[in-house]
Amino acid sequence: MDAKIPERTELPAPQFVLAPDGTRIATYSWGDEDAPTVLCVHGFASSCRDNWVETGWVRQLLGAGFRVLGVDQRGHGASGHPHDPEAYRMSAFVTDLVTVLDTYLLDGVRYAGYSLGARVGWQLAVQAPEHVSRAVLGGIPDGRPLARLKTEQARAYAEHGTPVEDRVTRSYVSLAERVPGNDLLALIALAEGMAGGDADPDPARPPRQPVLFATGSEDAILPQSKRLAEATPAASFLEVPGRHHFNAPGSRVFREGAAEFLAEAG
Numbered sequence: 001m002d003a004k005i006p007e008r009t010e011l012p013a014p015q016f017v018l019a020p021d022g023t024r025i026a027t028y029s030w031g032d033e034d035a036p037t038v039l040c041v042h043g044f045a046s047s048c049r050d051n052w053v054e055t056g057w058v059r060q061l062l063g064a065g066f067r068v069l070g071v072d073q074r075g076h077g078a079s080g081h082p083h084d085p086e087a088y089r090m091s092a093f094v095t096d097l098v099t100v101l102d103t104y105l106l107d108g109v110r111y112a113g114y115s116l117g118a119r120v121g122w123q124l125a126v127q128a129p130e131h132v133s134r135a136v137l138g139g140i141p142d143g144r145p146l147a148r149l150k151t152e153q154a155r156a157y158a159e160h161g162t163p164v165e166d167r168v169t170r171s172y173v174s175l176a177e178r179v180p181g182n183d184l185l186a187l188i189a190l191a192e193g194m195a196g197g198d199a200d201p202d203p204a205r206p207p208r209q210p211v212l213f214a215t216g217s218e219d220a221i222l223p224q225s226k227r228l229a230e231a232t233p234a235a236s237f238l239e240v241p242g243r244h245h246f247n248a249p250g251s252r253v254f255r256e257g258a259a260e261f262l263a264e265a266g
Contacts, residue, residue: 009058011049014078017103019096021087026078027100030058031067037106038262040070041097043115043139043249044146045176045187047077051114055250057258061112064259069109071100073117074190081186088193093120094127101131110262111135114249119199122228125207134210136258139245140201140228141221146172146191154191158184175246203231210234212261214254216243236261 014026028048038061042051048070052058061068072079074096075088082088097120101109111132113121118140125132150169156162157173164170176187211232215225217239229235240254248254 009053009062011053014072017096017100019074019080019092019099021092023074023080023082023087023092023096025074025080025096025100026072027104028070029067029104030070031062033067035065035067036110037067037069038110038112039097039101039106040068041111041113041117041120042070042073042076043117044190045076045172045179045182046114047072047179049077050179051117051249052112055255056252057112057249057255060255060259061262064263066110066259066262069100069104069106071097073120075183075186077181081183083185083189085189085192088190090120090123090194090199092193094123097124098128098131107131108133112138112258112262113140114138115140115245116194119201122201122207125209125211126202126205129208132207132209134212134262134264135207136212136214136261138214138254138258139216139219139221139225139248140213141224147195149188149191151188151192154188155185158188201228203228206232206235208233210236210261210264212236212238212258214238214240214248214258216240216245216248216251218242218244219248221245 017025040052111121118137148168149172150166153164157164176182213229215222229237238257240248240251
């Protein structure tokens with residue numbers, strides 16, 4: 001896979017897929033439809049543009065000869081933004097991706113996910129293994145960090161401008177506001193829904209496909225990520241040097257290591 005890396009990639013107009021619960025999921029496609037496909041799934045409070053286009057991932061993967069299929073996860077980007085926490089159970093995120101792949105008539109794609117996208121990717125690989133041939137799971141924790149968000153404070157801020165006192169919650173609010181167009185109330189609902197108990201990767205039931213785990217050397221979840229890798233039979237691990245959770249996707253080391261891994265056979 002030695003295709004020339006394009007000089008620049010842009011976000012095309014979204015193509016919408018309707019999830020079973022009626023939520024519209026925005027999808028984006030680049031490259032030759034006959035090439036092997038990498039499904040790229042972003043993290044919390046991010047988007048396909050923010051996580052994969054602006055960091056050079058789409059450009060890197062196209063240059064490696066892949067077709068790239070990106071999504072805006074529910075609650076993000078151009079996709080639907082339900083405000084009901086029940087719309088954000090892990091099962092809904094997995095169903096969204098299965099519906100997207102079925103709509104595009106795709107079976108065994110490669111998968112690249114970061115943070116929330118990695119957690120969803122773990123579940124997709126376990127629950128629908130026929131759809132995932134190998135996966136890159138970046139910044140994947142084995143806990144529920146969104147459960148630390150004080151949703152009542154975040155909602156008071158979103159609805160009334162009340163200052164957020166809790167430091168962790170303030171950080172999540174700042175993260176959500178960093179990406180233009182984010183719907184803070186939808187992201188609060190997501191945090192509530194993901195705290196419901198079915199979101200944790202289960203080390204006792206890991207993916208069986210080849211998986212590259214990648215986490216920044218400065219990321220607080222590094223030990224947990226390594227434990228998940230140790231529990232996964234066909235795992236390898238990439239420690240992304242000098243990066244924390246929020247800037248690891250922009251690392252060339254991460255991007256190139258992932259592209260090389262995804263290009264491997266088997």
